[in-house]
Amino acid sequence: MSRHPYRSRLREAVLNVAAAGGAACILAVVCALLFNITLIMFKTGSMAPTIPAGSVAVVREIPAGEINVGDVVTVDRPGKLPITHRVQSVAPAGGNAQAITMKGDANSEPDPAPYVVERVRLVLWSVPGLARPVAAAANPVVLGATTVAVSALVTWVLWPRDVRRRSGQHVAA
Numbered sequence: 001m002s003r004h005p006y007r008s009r010l011r012e013a014v015l016n017v018a019a020a021g022g023a024a025c026i027l028a029v030v031c032a033l034l035f036n037i038t039l040i041m042f043k044t045g046s047m048a049p050t051i052p053a054g055s056v057a058v059v060r061e062i063p064a065g066e067i068n069v070g071d072v073v074t075v076d077r078p079g080k081l082p083i084t085h086r087v088q089s090v091a092p093a094g095g096n097a098q099a100i101t102m103k104g105d106a107n108s109e110p111d112p113a114p115y116v117v118e119r120v121r122l123v124l125w126s127v128p129g130l131a132r133p134v135a136a137a138a139n140p141v142v143l144g145a146t147t148v149a150v151s152a153l154v155t156w157v158l159w160p161r162d163v164r165r166r167s168g169q170h171v172a173a
Contacts, residue, residue: 046085099115
Protein backbone atom coordinates (compact mmCIF):
# COMPACT_ATOMS: atom_id res chain seq x y z
CA MET A 1 0.00 0.00 0.00
CA SER A 2 1.21 3.51 -0.78
CA ARG A 3 2.73 5.62 1.96
CA HIS A 4 0.70 8.58 0.74
CA PRO A 5 -2.65 7.38 -0.60
CA TYR A 6 -3.99 10.95 -0.55
CA ARG A 7 -1.52 11.90 -3.33
CA SER A 8 -2.97 9.45 -5.81
CA ARG A 9 -6.52 10.51 -4.91
CA LEU A 10 -5.54 14.17 -5.24
CA ARG A 11 -3.86 13.48 -8.58
CA GLU A 12 -6.95 11.68 -9.85
CA ALA A 13 -9.29 14.44 -8.63
CA VAL A 14 -7.17 17.17 -10.24
CA LEU A 15 -7.02 15.21 -13.48
CA ASN A 16 -10.81 14.74 -13.49
CA VAL A 17 -11.41 18.45 -12.88
CA ALA A 18 -8.95 19.38 -15.64
CA ALA A 19 -10.58 16.90 -18.03
CA ALA A 20 -14.04 18.32 -17.28
CA GLY A 21 -12.73 21.86 -17.85
CA GLY A 22 -11.13 20.81 -21.13
CA ALA A 23 -14.34 19.13 -22.27
CA ALA A 24 -16.31 22.28 -21.42
CA CYS A 25 -13.87 24.40 -23.46
CA ILE A 26 -14.14 22.05 -26.44
CA LEU A 27 -17.95 22.12 -26.22
CA ALA A 28 -17.93 25.93 -26.08
CA VAL A 29 -15.73 26.16 -29.18
CA VAL A 30 -17.91 23.69 -31.10
CA CYS A 31 -21.08 25.61 -30.15
CA ALA A 32 -19.45 28.90 -31.15
CA LEU A 33 -18.50 27.53 -34.55
CA LEU A 34 -21.69 25.63 -35.32
CA PHE A 35 -24.23 28.14 -33.99
CA ASN A 36 -22.41 31.50 -34.50
CA ILE A 37 -22.33 32.07 -30.74
CA THR A 38 -19.99 34.66 -29.21
CA LEU A 39 -19.65 36.75 -26.06
CA ILE A 40 -20.10 40.49 -25.70
CA MET A 41 -19.26 42.65 -22.69
CA PHE A 42 -21.34 45.58 -21.48
CA LYS A 43 -19.43 48.73 -20.54
CA THR A 44 -22.45 51.01 -20.06
CA GLY A 45 -25.66 50.71 -18.11
CA SER A 46 -28.03 51.58 -20.97
CA MET A 47 -29.68 48.13 -20.66
CA ALA A 48 -29.95 48.20 -16.85
CA PRO A 49 -31.55 46.71 -14.87
CA THR A 50 -32.03 43.86 -17.38
CA ILE A 51 -28.32 43.78 -18.30
CA PRO A 52 -26.24 46.02 -16.00
CA ALA A 53 -22.82 47.45 -16.86
CA GLY A 54 -20.09 44.85 -16.33
CA SER A 55 -22.21 41.97 -17.64
CA VAL A 56 -21.23 39.40 -20.23
CA ALA A 57 -23.87 38.22 -22.70
CA VAL A 58 -23.99 35.17 -24.92
CA VAL A 59 -25.16 36.22 -28.39
CA ARG A 60 -26.02 34.35 -31.58
CA GLU A 61 -25.80 35.88 -35.04
CA ILE A 62 -29.10 35.70 -36.93
CA PRO A 63 -30.58 37.20 -40.11
CA ALA A 64 -32.32 40.52 -39.51
CA GLY A 65 -35.56 38.99 -40.85
CA GLU A 66 -35.80 36.91 -37.65
CA ILE A 67 -35.88 39.95 -35.33
CA ASN A 68 -38.98 40.48 -33.19
CA VAL A 69 -40.10 43.53 -31.26
CA GLY A 70 -38.86 43.13 -27.69
CA ASP A 71 -35.69 41.20 -28.63
CA VAL A 72 -32.39 42.49 -27.27
CA VAL A 73 -29.93 42.62 -30.17
CA THR A 74 -26.47 43.90 -30.97
CA VAL A 75 -25.94 45.80 -34.21
CA ASP A 76 -22.65 46.84 -35.76
CA ARG A 77 -22.19 50.54 -36.54
CA PRO A 78 -19.61 51.59 -39.14
CA GLY A 79 -16.75 53.45 -37.46
CA LYS A 80 -18.25 53.01 -33.98
CA LEU A 81 -18.58 50.34 -31.34
CA PRO A 82 -21.52 47.94 -31.67
CA ILE A 83 -24.66 48.81 -29.71
CA THR A 84 -26.95 46.47 -27.81
CA HIS A 85 -30.50 47.65 -27.12
CA ARG A 86 -34.08 46.38 -27.16
CA VAL A 87 -35.93 46.35 -30.50
CA GLN A 88 -38.86 48.81 -30.57
CA SER A 89 -39.93 48.36 -34.21
CA VAL A 90 -38.95 46.41 -37.33
CA ALA A 91 -39.66 47.42 -40.95
CA PRO A 92 -38.47 46.00 -44.27
CA ALA A 93 -35.68 48.08 -45.83
CA GLY A 94 -35.20 46.28 -49.16
CA GLY A 95 -33.64 42.93 -49.91
CA ASN A 96 -32.63 41.10 -46.75
CA ALA A 97 -32.25 44.32 -44.77
CA GLN A 98 -34.50 45.47 -41.96
CA ALA A 99 -34.79 48.95 -40.45
CA ILE A 100 -34.94 48.55 -36.69
CA THR A 101 -35.58 51.14 -34.04
CA MET A 102 -33.96 50.36 -30.70
CA LYS A 103 -33.93 51.75 -27.17
CA GLY A 104 -31.88 50.94 -24.10
CA ASP A 105 -34.01 49.83 -21.15
CA ALA A 106 -32.46 52.57 -18.99
CA ASN A 107 -32.83 55.26 -21.68
CA SER A 108 -35.84 57.58 -21.81
CA GLU A 109 -35.74 58.00 -25.60
CA PRO A 110 -35.16 55.57 -28.48
CA ASP A 111 -31.87 55.69 -30.37
CA PRO A 112 -31.81 58.73 -32.73
CA ALA A 113 -32.10 56.88 -36.04
CA PRO A 114 -33.15 53.42 -37.17
CA TYR A 115 -30.41 50.91 -37.93
CA VAL A 116 -30.56 49.29 -41.36
CA VAL A 117 -29.05 45.82 -41.01
CA GLU A 118 -29.03 42.42 -42.66
CA ARG A 119 -27.67 40.51 -39.65
CA VAL A 120 -27.76 41.09 -35.88
CA ARG A 121 -26.59 39.26 -32.78
CA LEU A 122 -29.47 38.16 -30.57
CA VAL A 123 -28.79 38.18 -26.81
CA LEU A 124 -29.57 34.68 -25.52
CA TRP A 125 -28.67 35.29 -21.86
CA SER A 126 -26.32 37.35 -19.71
CA VAL A 127 -24.35 37.12 -16.48
CA PRO A 128 -23.90 40.32 -14.42
CA GLY A 129 -20.41 41.12 -13.14
CA LEU A 130 -18.53 38.70 -15.39
CA ALA A 131 -17.02 41.24 -17.83
CA ARG A 132 -14.03 42.16 -15.66
CA PRO A 133 -12.84 38.55 -15.06
CA VAL A 134 -13.33 37.69 -18.76
CA ALA A 135 -11.35 40.76 -19.83
CA ALA A 136 -8.63 39.97 -17.28
CA ALA A 137 -8.35 36.41 -18.61
CA ALA A 138 -7.47 37.83 -22.05
CA ASN A 139 -4.44 39.67 -20.62
CA PRO A 140 -1.20 38.21 -22.11
CA VAL A 141 0.37 37.82 -18.65
CA VAL A 142 -2.66 35.86 -17.41
CA LEU A 143 -2.68 33.71 -20.57
CA GLY A 144 1.03 32.98 -20.14
CA ALA A 145 0.64 32.12 -16.45
CA THR A 146 -2.32 29.87 -17.25
CA THR A 147 -0.27 28.07 -19.91
CA VAL A 148 2.60 27.49 -17.47
CA ALA A 149 0.18 26.33 -14.74
CA VAL A 150 -1.61 23.88 -17.05
CA SER A 151 1.73 22.55 -18.32
CA ALA A 152 2.92 22.02 -14.74
CA LEU A 153 -0.36 20.28 -13.87
CA VAL A 154 -0.12 17.92 -16.84
CA THR A 155 3.53 17.15 -16.02
CA TRP A 156 2.69 16.48 -12.37
CA VAL A 157 -0.26 14.24 -13.21
CA LEU A 158 1.47 12.25 -15.93
CA TRP A 159 4.98 12.04 -14.42
CA PRO A 160 6.05 8.38 -14.24
CA ARG A 161 6.06 6.88 -10.76
CA ASP A 162 8.41 4.15 -9.51
CA VAL A 163 5.91 1.43 -8.60
CA ARG A 164 8.57 -0.74 -6.92
CA ARG A 165 9.54 2.04 -4.50
CA ARG A 166 5.91 2.65 -3.50
CA SER A 167 5.19 -1.02 -2.89
CA GLY A 168 8.14 -1.42 -0.53
CA GLN A 169 10.22 -3.55 -2.88
CA HIS A 170 13.89 -2.74 -3.08
CA VAL A 171 15.97 -3.11 -6.17
CA ALA A 172 19.36 -4.78 -5.67
CA ALA A 173 22.22 -2.72 -7.02
